[in-house]
Amino acid sequence: MTLNDTTATLLQEAAEWRLLGLLFECPGQNWYVQVRALAQEAADPLLRSAAETALDEASEGDYHSIFGPGGPAPAREVSYHESIQLGYLISELTTYYAAFAYQPVTEEALDHVSVEVGFIGYLRLKEAYAVASGELEAAQEARDAASRFMNDHLSCFAQPLANSLAESGVAYLAAAGSALLARVGPPRTLPVIQSLAPASECVDSTFDCGIA
Numbered sequence: 001m002t003l004n005d006t007t008a009t010l011l012q013e014a015a016e017w018r019l020l021g022l023l024f025e026c027p028g029q030n031w032y033v034q035v036r037a038l039a040q041e042a043a044d045p046l047l048r049s050a051a052e053t054a055l056d057e058a059s060e061g062d063y064h065s066i067f068g069p070g071g072p073a074p075a076r077e078v079s080y081h082e083s084i085q086l087g088y089l090i091s092e093l094t095t096y097y098a099a100f101a102y103q104p105v106t107e108e109a110l111d112h113v114s115v116e117v118g119f120i121g122y123l124r125l126k127e128a129y130a131v132a133s134g135e136l137e138a139a140q141e142a143r144d145a146a147s148r149f150m151n152d153h154l155s156c157f158a159q160p161l162a163n164s165l166a167e168s169g170v171a172y173l174a175a176a177g178s179a180l181l182a183r184v185g186p187p188r189t190l191p192v193i194q195s196l197a198p199a200s201e202c203v204d205s206t207f208d209c210g211i212a
Helices: 005-023 031-039 045-057 060-067 086-099 113-132 136-166 171-184
Strands: none
Touching: 005 031, 005 045, 005 113, 005 171, 031 045, 045 171, 086 113, 086 136, 113 136, 136 171
């Protein structure tokens, strides 16, 4: 399959989102290998710097001191909402993920920043595959879903998370927070729980359905 410029750009974006998601994960087995490999593909200088700093600085202890109970920077979206119940939020995220067959291999909750960021990378990969296959409608579904997801979820807490990480004393997490905020921006609307198409309505097993 010959990659055109659009597909190549989307693949790079997917790799950068995946790298950003990794930076919000707890360092563990193979984490350093994955970060090092993806850092070489990153065109964003801030993201590349965050990854290179992480390779020297990251540790499980620091990670848990920042994101763990009582830490200065909650990593879960629910911590930044005043009125949305956890069960409702998780149901919303579950439907989003199921609609695109996103099954992250992680011990973190579905509203953890690393899982949500990883979902955007996954959608960029879906979009790249669709473009390369000539499935332009499917590609648009993935792009639209990513835009809505960033607006309805990641943008709701990217700014306060970045602010907290800037004061955390952990340089790579501060840079990762800034990189996330640069991508999704501050809150643009109040969180809205949208009506989503049930995963059972997906009929294309290759690409799966989009958000209704």
